[in-house]
Amino acid sequence: MIRTHVLICGGTGCTSSNSLKIQEAMNAELIARGLENEVKVVLTGCFGLCALGPVMIVYPEGTFYSCVKPEDVPEIVEEHFLKGRPVERLVYHEAKDEDIHHATSLSETAFYKKQKRVALRNCGVIDPENIDEYIAMDGYQALGKVLTEMTPNDVIQTILDSGLRGRGGGGFPTGLKWKFASNNRGQVKKYVACNADEGDPGAFMDRSILEGDPHAVIEAMAIAAYAIGADEGFIYVRAEYPIAVHRLEVAIKQAREYGLLGKNIFGTDFNFDIDLRFGAGAFVCGEETALMTSIEGNRGEPRPRPPFPAVKGLFGQPTVLNNVETYANIPQIILKGVDWFTSMGTEKSKGTKVFALGGKITNTGLVEVPMGTTLREVVEEIGGGIPNGKKFKAAQTGGPSGGCIPADLIDTPIDYDNLIAIGSMMGSGGLIVMDEDTCMVDLARFFLDFTVDESCGKCTPCRVGTKRLLEILDKIIAGNGEMEDLDRLEELSNYIKSASLCGLGQTAPNPVLSTLRYFRDEYIAHIVDKKCPAGVCKSLLQYKIDPDKCKGCTLCARKCPVNAISGTVKQPHVIDTSKCIKCGACMDSCKFKAIYKE
Amino acid sequence: MKKNLTTVMFRGTKAQEEQLIAVIEKYRGTKGALMPVLQEAQEIYGYLPIEVQKIIATRMGISLEEVYGVSTFYSQFVLNPKGEVAIAVCLGTACYVKGSGDLLDKITQVLGLPAGSTTPDGKYSLEATRCIGACGLAPVLTVNNEVYGKLGVGDIEGILAKYK
Numbered sequence: 091m092i093r094t095h096v097l098i099c100g101g102t103g104c105t106s107s108n109s110l111k112i113q114e115a116m117n118a119e120l121i122a123r124g125l126e127n128e129v130k131v132v133l134t135g136c137f138g139l140c141a142l143g144p145v146m147i148v149y150p151e152g153t154f155y156s157c158v159k160p161e162d163v164p165e166i167v168e169e170h171f172l173k174g175r176p177v178e179r180l181v182y183h184e185a186k187d188e189d190i191h192h193a194t195s196l197s198e199t200a201f202y203k204k205q206k207r208v209a210l211r212n213c214g215v216i217d218p219e220n221i222d223e224y225i226a227m228d229g230y231q232a233l234g235k236v237l238t239e240m241t242p243n244d245v246i247q248t249i250l251d252s253g254l255r256g257r258g259g260g261g262f263p264t265g266l267k268w269k270f271a272s273n274n275r276g277q278v279k280k281y282v283a284c285n286a287d288e289g290d291p292g293a294f295m296d297r298s299i300l301e302g303d304p305h306a307v308i309e310a311m312a313i314a315a316y317a318i319g320a321d322e323g324f325i326y327v328r329a330e331y332p333i334a335v336h337r338l339e340v341a342i343k344q345a346r347e348y349g350l351l352g353k354n355i356f357g358t359d360f361n362f363d364i365d366l367r368f369g370a371g372a373f374v375c376g377e378e379t380a381l382m383t384s385i386e387g388n389r390g391e392p393r394p395r396p397p398f399p400a401v402k403g404l405f406g407q408p409t410v411l412n413n414v415e416t417y418a419n420i421p422q423i424i425l426k427g428v429d430w431f432t433s434m435g436t437e438k439s440k441g442t443k444v445f446a447l448g449g450k451i452t453n454t455g456l457v458e459v460p461m462g463t464t465l466r467e468v469v470e471e472i473g474g475g476i477p478n479g480k481k482f483k484a485a486q487t488g489g490p491s492g493g494c495i496p497a498d499l500i501d502t503p504i505d506y507d508n509l510i511a512i513g514s515m516m517g518s519g520g521l522i523v524m525d526e527d528t529c530m531v532d533l534a535r536f537f538l539d540f541t542v543d544e545s546c547g548k549c550t551p552c553r554v555g556t557k558r559l560l561e562i563l564d565k566i567i568a569g570n571g572e573m574e575d576l577d578r579l580e581e582l583s584n585y586i587k588s589a590s591l592c593g594l595g596q597t598a599p600n601p602v603l604s605t606l607r608y609f610r611d612e613y614i615a616h617i618v619d620k621k622c623p624a625g626v627c628k629s630l631l632q633y634k635i636d637p638d639k640c641k642g643c644t645l646c647a648r649k650c651p652v653n654a655i656s657g658t659v660k661q662p663h664v665i666d667t668s669k670c671i672k673c674g675a676c677m678d679s680c681k682f683k684a685i686y687k688e
Numbered sequence: 689m690k691k692n693l694t695t696v697m698f699r700g701t702k703a704q705e706e707q708l709i710a711v712i713e714k715y716r717g718t719k720g721a722l723m724p725v726l727q728e729a730q731e732i733y734g735y736l737p738i739e740v741q742k743i744i745a746t747r748m749g750i751s752l753e754e755v756y757g758v759s760t761f762y763s764q765f766v767l768n769p770k771g772e773v774a775i776a777v778c779l780g781t782a783c784y785v786k787g788s789g790d791l792l793d794k795i796t797q798v799l800g801l802p803a804g805s806t807t808p809d810g811k812y813s814l815e816a817t818r819c820i821g822a823c824g825l826a827p828v829l830t831v832n833n834e835v836y837g838k839l840g841v842g843d844i845e846g847i848l849a850k851y852k
Contacts (some may be wrong), residue, residue: 106822106835140824246778263797292781294821329727329764331821367720368727370762371818387720389761448782455824489781522781536784536787546761651797673797678842 093169094129094171095149099214099300101136102294102333103455108160109133109144115163120171129171135302137214139201140455142182147196147214154196156182184474200471201453206434206440209257209295209418210458218337221344221372224305232421233309236316237356245317246272247422247473251428258285258376258413259491259517260593261439261506263421268317270400271410275319281409282315282362284417285381286327286334289373290489291540293520295444296414300327300334304341304416308364310417312355312671313424314410315362322363324404329368338366373490373544375499376518377592378403378411380546391548392592413518415444435461439505449486449522452477462503465495469523480525484608485569488517490544491597493604494530513604515597529626530609531616535563537601545594552595552678555586559602567627571617579606625687628672632688637662644686646676691760692804696736696769705743707732712747722748722758726765737770763818768806771813773851777803777829780819787840788827792816794844795829 098104098113113133120126137145142156151174155166162180169175184199196202207213216223224230236245250265271280284307288296300307311323326556327335342364345351353361367385374380375390382404384390419441423431432440439461445468448454452474459468465485468473476482484494487504493514495502502508507514524533538560546552559582564574583599590596606613615621622630635646636653642660647653654670657663665676665685677685711728715721717782725744730736736759759765777783777792792814795803801811806813822828826835829847836847 102821103824106820106825106828107837140822143824196766289818291779291784291819292823294819294823297821330818368723370723370727370764372762373818384723385720387722387758389757418800446782446823448826449785454826486781520781522785524785533785535788536781673794674841675794678840 092128092130095255096129096131096146097134097149097214098131098146098216099135099137099144100133100333101140101213102331103136103140104143104145105333106475107143109146109158111160112144112163114148114664115160116167119163119167123167123172125167125171129167132217133219134216135213135218136210136298136456138205138210138456138458139182139453141453145182148176151176152196154182155180187617193398200284200474201455201457204463204467204472206250206442206460207458208422208434209299209306209415209444210302210456211422212306213298213456216303218302218304219340221341221348224303228425229305229421231314232424233312233350234356236313236424236659237358242272242275242317242319245313245424248424248428249317252423252431252437253435253438254416254419254423254431255439255506256413257415257419257443257519259488259515261516262415264412267400267412268314268410270398271318271408279322279407280315280318280490281407282311282318282319282320282323283382283385283404283409283411284311284323284325284327285326285376285378285411286331286415286655287369287375287381288328288331288414288518289371289376289544290491290518290520292448292522293446293489293518295446295456297328297331297334299414299418299444300331301337303346304337306333306421307338307414307417308341308345308351308418310412311364312362313420314412314417315657316360316407318410320410321361322365322648324365324367324385326367326369326375326385329370335366335368342366353360354377369531372546373540374546374592376552378593380592381411382409389546391546392594393627394591415519436503436505443504443516443519445521446520447473447523450476450480450525450528451523452515459504461505464501464503466500468504468521469500473523476523476525483524483526483528484530486514486522486524486533486601487520488515488597488600489520491515491542491593491600492517492520493600494524494533494608515600527624527626529624530612530620531563531567531622532624532626534601534605535560535567538563538598540592541598545598549589549591549595550589551586551589552598555582555590556595556598558582559586559599563602566616567622568629569616569627570619571613573614573617575617576606576610577615621688631672632667633665633670633672633674633676633685634688635663635665636684636686641681641682641684643681645679645681649675649679651675691767696806696808696810698739699840700733700739702738704732708740708743709747712744713804722750722755726755726759730765735766737767737769766815768804768813769810771811773812773831774815774833775812775829776815776817776820777830778818778820778822778827779816780823780826782819782823783827786826788829790841790846791827791829791839794841798845798848 121337254264255261380390380392444458640662647655653664745755803816828837
């Protein structure tokens with residue numbers, strides 16, 4: 091009899107910090123103790139709290155262990171599973187509220203309390219490699235309902251009424267896309283495709299859904315196929331996501347074995363099957379026409395629209411393409427209904443959104459909140475605020491296509507339209523928090539560097555324009571900027587936005603425009619005062635030693651790779667700024683914090 | 689994306705070539721076969737030297753330009769062999785704002801190896817990667833797929849010393 095379930099997170103974050111070794115050690119220890127028939131270990135998808143990984147939950151108690159090491163396993167088995175005493179030192183406590191005991195449920199902690207898990211509902215709950223667990227959570231019920239009780243037009247109407255918008259970044263109404271593709275049902279070959287080519291640096295929500303709940307995507311694609319009259323599907327997934335690829339392969343195989351993919355699904359005359367195609371790391375392939383060109387085996391270059399994919403897509407046939415997170419919402423909408431879905435969110439943005447919370451924030455990880463939640467709630471309550479007593483400076487959403495939200499707009503409710511209005515965009519859901527140590531000019535440069543590298547080269551405004559933007563930013567960062575450069579940046583940005591062929595170029599200048607809009611003074615400081623206020627841009631700063639704090643321990647002088655530091659023992663040292671290469675090795679080594687940048 | 693061409697000599701074997709030919713045959717007739725063929729070729733050889741791309745072009749009956757066009761378009765395809773010690777520093781946004789750029793500079797400085805290249809003896813390779821999804825551990829780097837997280841510049845020499 092199984093009396094205890096141990097759920098170990100097998101998402102990418104936790105496996106990177108060794109959760110697979112913990113699973114191994116746990117299984118070995120259970121066998122050694124003869125508990126293998128009483129305690130069951132399940133490897134799940136992402137729990138969300140990646141900062142504290144590897145994490146595990148023990149049920150039925152619901153004890154949440156964080157930062158577990160393989161060495162801790164024997165103690166957990168001995169104390170908790172045999173003697174019934176949770177290992178206190180590993181139990182997750184919220185930093186701010188020490189007296190919250192492990193007995194309170196996890197959903198009451200600040201990290202989970204304001205979250206509403208729809209797309210992530212099964213992540214960290216079920217074993218993603220076991221279709222029975224998905225079915226036990228009402229999996230494939232929505233597909234059954236659609237096939238046996240609803241007409242294709244009913245399905246499209248339901249998705250239209252739900253107000254669901256594309257979660258990949260554009261925010262286009264999903265139901266409308268399906269409607270456009272539904273013409274000539276049964277007369278022409280059609281495809282359903284899933285965009286799992288998550289390329290936004292710092293976003294990992296699609297990966298986590300595929301790793302934690304792959305069947306939800308497969309089920310939704312079958313529903314879409316039924317709605318538009320397609321019989322073949324492709325999931326375009328990044329080859330760099332080995333765990334997600336593996337779980338998708340397992341899930342597709344199981345679905346076929348259960349007759350949930352293949353011919354005559356649920357005993358109807360509906361046929362549908364899915365193939366995987368592997369993306370090879372090109373950001374532009376997140377753009378729909380580029381993605382389809384890539385599935386066809388070519389350089390992933392976009393083409394002008396119209397014709398839209400709903401008319402002429404993959405291999406020239408009508409195609410519906412949605413993102414992973416969009417699909418993950420669909421079975422729930424079918425089962426729980428439009429009213430349930432529209433009860434969440436704002437007027438024009440319904441439902442929830444998953445964000446990958448990263449950067450200078452305590453609880454890095456994956457969060458899902460109703461649309462309309464304010465940035466402050468996400469950063470301060472769910473995210474646990476900024477570590478090391480630093481101040482919130484800005485949050486960046488939308489990755490290389492988005493912009494930043496400064497501190498005075500922190501109370502903005504997050505939805506598609508609000509973010510556009512303040513010069514950013516939802517994007518796929520990367521949310522990177524920055525503190526006072528982040529230089530906004532350098533950040534704009536970082537994103538431009540990315541888009542220059544990722545521009546496919548097909549159209550001139552993007553290929554040449556982004557390169558010129560980058561050069562101007564480089565000039566400013568090197569301390570050679572002039573005030574006219576700011577006007578040049580703006581002018582060029584507007585040209586690139588209006589003249590580029592695809593979404594990549596049309597949004598590439600956003601990081602520049604948005605930092606110029608909210609942090610113009612920082613640009614001016616770089617240009618006029620030749621200073622980087624955040625102390626990031628190396629050409630503009632100098633390392634110095636505070637003679638009052640320096641104890642003359644000589645450590646920095648020994649660490650310096652270019653012998654730029656001199657001084658005698660027990661006397662304050664000095665840095666020769668003409669020799670200094672600004673590597674920062676001295677500052678890292680100083681035990682007295684005597685070295686500073688300015 | 690811009691790619692550095694390799695300086696390391698091609699050491700492909702007959703057995704590898706046979707494997708490659710089998711892969712090409714497997715995909716004969718499949719729509720959009722070039723990408724999967726290149727992906728499997730890279731698994732066989734570890735990278736895609738021009739010699740391998742020539743075999744693919746000839747056998748698939750397409751021009752070398754087309755093959756080269758695709759192989760240089762996607763960042764996953766590498767034209768340089770990975771070193772015995774393959775180091776990759778994540779330059780995703782979450783890692784970047786936490787200082788992964790400094791980690792990369794430090795490694796370049798210690799090994800004298802610019803990002804995107806391999807030492808001529810094939811010992812070390814260094815690349816700047818896109819987000820690897822371990823943002824909770826930012827900044828991260830991987831050495832031969834072993835993940836090191838929450839790093840500072842001061843940790844670099846210790847990590848490299850393990851692989852001397």
